Amino acid sequence: MSESQPLSRLFEEKAKAVSAVVSKVTSLEQALAHAVDLCDKKDACQILVSGCELPLSATGEALCETKQQKILAAPGLEPKLFAKLKELAAERGILCIDTGMRQRLGGVDIAFTVADFGIAETGTLVFDSNSEEQRLATMIAEFHLAVLPVSKIREKSFDLEEELLALLQKSPSYTAFVTGASRTADIERVLALGVHGPLELHILLLED
Amino acid sequence: MQTAKDLKEYRAELREALDNEFLRQAMDKFAVAYRGSRAKAFAGMDLKGLIADVAQAKDGAAQRMDELLSEFTAKAEAAGVKVHVARTALEANEIIAAIAKENGVKKIVKSKSMTAEEIHLNDHLEGQGYEVTETDLGEWIIQLRHEGPTHMVMPAIHLSRNQVADLFSEVTGTKQEVDIQKLVKVARRELRRKFVEADMGISGGNFAIAETGTIALCTNEGNARLVTTLPRVHVALVGLDKLTPSINDALRVIKALPRNATGQAITSYVSWITGPGECQSSPDGKKEMHVVFLDNGRRALAKDPMFSQVLRCIRCGACANVCPVYRLVGGHQLGHIYIGAIGLILTYFYHGREKAKNLVQNCINCGACKAVCAGGIDLPKLIKEVHARIQDEEGHPLQSQLLGKVLKSRKLFHALLRSAKAVQKPITGGTPYLRHLPMIFAKDQNFRALPAIAETPFRDRFEALKPRVSSPKLRVALFSGCVQDFVYPEQAEAAVKILGKHNVDVSFPMDQSCCGLPVQMMGEREASRSVAEQNVRAFDPASCDYILTLCASCASHLKHGYPDILAGDPKLDVKVRQFADRVIDFSSFVHDVLKVQPEEFRKDGKKVTYHSPCHLCRGLHVTEAPRALMGIGGLEYIPAEEEDVCCGFGGTYSMKFPELSAELLKKKLANVEKTGAELLLTDCPGCIMQLRGGLEAKGSTVKVAHVAEALAERLK
Numbered sequence: 025m026s027e028s029q030p031l032s033r034l035f036e037e038k039a040k041a042v043s044a045v046v047s048k049v050t051s052l053e054q055a056l057a058h059a060v061d062l063c064d065k066k067d068a069c070q071i072l073v074s075g076c077e078l079p080l081s082a083t084g085e086a087l088c089e090t091k092q093q094k095i096l097a098a099p100g101l102e103p104k105l106f107a108k109l110k111e112l113a114a115e116r117g118i119l120c121i122d123t124g125m126r127q128r129l130g131g132v133d134i135a136f137t138v139a140d141f142g143i144a145e146t147g148t149l150v151f152d153s154n155s156e157e158q159r160l161a162t163m164i165a166e167f168h169l170a171v172l173p174v175s176k177i178r179e180k181s182f183d184l185e186e187e188l189l190a191l192l193q194k195s196p197s198y199t200a201f202v203t204g205a206s207r208t209a210d211i212e213r214v215l216a217l218g219v220h221g222p223l224e225l226h227i228l229l230l231e232d
Numbered sequence: 233m234q235t236a237k238d239l240k241e242y243r244a245e246l247r248e249a250l251d252n253e254f255l256r257q258a259m260d261k262f263a264v265a266y267r268g269s270r271a272k273a274f275a276g277m278d279l280k281g282l283i284a285d286v287a288q289a290k291d292g293a294a295q296r297m298d299e300l301l302s303e304f305t306a307k308a309e310a311a312g313v314k315v316h317v318a319r320t321a322l323e324a325n326e327i328i329a330a331i332a333k334e335n336g337v338k339k340i341v342k343s344k345s346m347t348a349e350e351i352h353l354n355d356h357l358e359g360q361g362y363e364v365t366e367t368d369l370g371e372w373i374i375q376l377r378h379e380g381p382t383h384m385v386m387p388a389i390h391l392s393r394n395q396v397a398d399l400f401s402e403v404t405g406t407k408q409e410v411d412i413q414k415l416v417k418v419a420r421r422e423l424r425r426k427f428v429e430a431d432m433g434i435s436g437g438n439f440a441i442a443e444t445g446t447i448a449l450c451t452n453e454g455n456a457r458l459v460t461t462l463p464r465v466h467v468a469l470v471g472l473d474k475l476t477p478s479i480n481d482a483l484r485v486i487k488a489l490p491r492n493a494t495g496q497a498i499t500s501y502v503s504w505i506t507g508p509g510e511c512q513s514s515p516d517g518k519k520e521m522h523v524v525f526l527d528n529g530r531r532a533l534a535k536d537p538m539f540s541q542v543l544r545c546i547r548c549g550a551c552a553n554v555c556p557v558y559r560l561v562g563g564h565q566l567g568h569i570y571i572g573a574i575g576l577i578l579t580y581f582y583h584g585r586e587k588a589k590n591l592v593q594n595c596i597n598c599g600a601c602k603a604v605c606a607g608g609i610d611l612p613k614l615i616k617e618v619h620a621r622i623q624d625e626e627g628h629p630l631q632s633q634l635l636g637k638v639l640k641s642r643k644l645f646h647a648l649l650r651s652a653k654a655v656q657k658p659i660t661g662g663t664p665y666l667r668h669l670p671m672i673f674a675k676d677q678n679f680r681a682l683p684a685i686a687e688t689p690f691r692d693r694f695e696a697l698k699p700r701v702s703s704p705k706l707r708v709a710l711f712s713g714c715v716q717d718f719v720y721p722e723q724a725e726a727a728v729k730i731l732g733k734h735n736v737d738v739s740f741p742m743d744q745s746c747c748g749l750p751v752q753m754m755g756e757r758e759a760s761r762s763v764a765e766q767n768v769r770a771f772d773p774a775s776c777d778y779i780l781t782l783c784a785s786c787a788s789h790l791k792h793g794y795p796d797i798l799a800g801d802p803k804l805d806v807k808v809r810q811f812a813d814r815v816i817d818f819s820s821f822v823h824d825v826l827k828v829q830p831e832e833f834r835k836d837g838k839k840v841t842y843h844s845p846c847h848l849c850r851g852l853h854v855t856e857a858p859r860a861l862m863g864i865g866g867l868e869y870i871p872a873e874e875e876d877v878c879c880g881f882g883g884t885y886s887m888k889f890p891e892l893s894a895e896l897l898k899k900k901l902a903n904v905e906k907t908g909a910e911l912l913l914t915d916c917p918g919c920i921m922q923l924r925g926g927l928e929a930k931g932s933t934v935k936v937a938h939v940a941e942a943l944a945e946r947l948k
Contacts, residue, residue: 038497081404081422126512129428129462146498153503156510159461163454181483188479188504192444195311196507196519198460203498206454208416210370210388211396213262216416219369220423221454221501 039147042204098136099157125160135165142177242590249561269495290544300475307445311507321351343456344368345436382563384549433459437470464514493548544607551601573601573611596882598846620755636759642745653685679894680925690721699732709776713783715917726944743770773810784916788851823857835866841909845916881922
């Protein structure tokens, strides 16, 4: 615990430096409540931020029609937690899903995930992303909300070498490092968040 | 992309780029911002150690290329990947087109890949009727404009938001606002549709990890995640140089790549893919995955004793970021497909000498690229080598052949300089400058006044100047270089005065000649070698303690160039090593060896600023000594902005590309004048020629002098 304290502080500092929103929770239940809150508070038409209010080509615009209700996607969450999340979401009129991302490629509001590891020196989340649903959810969501158990934070990427090797040796496998939101500076080197992936990355540090 | 037929056409393109106001401003801003963000990103890290480790690991991997390929293939095939090896660009294109055909593909999405640019993959696939869409924002923009990239990491850095808004208006058929945040969202929506429809995704690969058969990709936008997830077929096109033994190697490069590229600690996404995973859009629920390795000369490069180091390149683009020429003209003029210093070299190997021949001459040899290269590649040296090889293949231009012939014979060279002095009267008008230049030079060269040849060269003055010292504490042999010998002998004279005061025995070997850098720069290897040998013989290094030179370019060439140029000659091996070990620049000698003290000088507090010669600060890593000497000499030093950026001289470069030289000089002088200093000091007579000539041409009152002159003048 005393070991992880400075690491979680370093993680928080580095993640914030790449525009991630970092908060703390003490239990997974609290994290679920946070997810539903965030989804609820999110602008009703937030999805517009990702382009629908703009003049688009006819085919681009067609995508904007696919979404009616706020959606919270949480693929890969263990069944009991997912049931709880679904219950909390329903109370606020939010649809909670864990499959069918390919039918939602126009976008969902929030993807809720639990990270496998964190790398403090760069504020990086590490995910075993073998599941296509998980990978897609974290790309099509406007906000990605990830829980990171503090005990899973390592200082440097090299401290994770063994775990990474174990992940990569599984075949097939897809492992992802995620640091901040999707970003570009391709037009005049001006930073813009949310090119193809999430506009915002929220991280909940779970004291475990 | 290079289309110019000859140097004349290429120069016309350069002039056009210079006139592009937006490009100039964008590049300037970028060059300055990059320097700061890179320094911040590496703060507190052992950067030198990291570069050395990357270099060593990449060299090791290149030597084991085929072994790593076998290991990767075994692992990847076991995971269900189909692995291909393409010997040529065409083979790679055909393999990928065949994969598309077998799988009934119609639409393809791509994430950014320089290797795909290298082989013109889009053209090939489009030619076969496939719809190909780039999904990296910058790549999509240039694809829509039918252009090549102008930067390896930021391919559309040459375009303004207005141009992008116009382009997107055309593409969407609706007027778009000139607002970057909104334009990015438009791209997000338009491209999302392309992802949804695509049957095949093509990615590059930053790493092919042999121990696990994994392809790893670094992106900021996250488009590679969608490219490798949504379509039912994934093809990764990877250069053989991206094969790396272990995860550890990849993590090390990831430490350097984003920091060196954009000053980021890490890219937003790093995806590690081992084998074809789940894919719901595929009939059997499983992805079809191919890895196509591209050779295209890489195997042969790996075995080349001189050029194997180019395979260390991690495609960060830093060599372009710091290049003063790139900053002026942008990537379309300083690259074909690969941009910047590494591009000048790779173009020759991957796209042929026709594309490389003009390009490769456009290196001012300032060494800025070498200083930041994540793989420690000796880029300037390799660029010169490519230049020399192209000349060997195509024939040497008359001008450089002549210069080579002249320099090889010291007597002929010096006789020519002496006769030039005799006939220059009509064009100097009695001033120290060539006032009335012959017409062939006048137009291009009038951005600076060129100096006249001195009345009496240093070599003729030396006997009278030689300090008469008894029991000297040191024996120094002076290497003047041509400029101080024949143009600015007063600089060498100033140095001798200071040395004499410190009881140093000074000698001036009369058989010394030009250091040979000008012919080396022009690709005349034979002449360069011959001159080097003559100088080493002239000095007989064991007979002195130091070989002192006041010219930064000579110093770095004598110290680092000679051992390289004369390598492999058993008669010279020992001598050239002894020679190089003794070479020292003036400021280091006076500050570090003689340890001059403030009491020796009259303090007048004159405001001075400094120009740090490329070959001193990067060639010899001397930065502290000259700046300390200004204080010791009783001057008030006011630092200028960008002191270590090239003044634009570059020896023969300023003759070949005068318009670029003039622009670099303009920037330099503006920074100098901003300090309000009355005197500009430096450590190189070549830089002095450029700086003094530029100030004279613009009628400035700022004076230019060598550090040695400023000190000698204030000696008590």
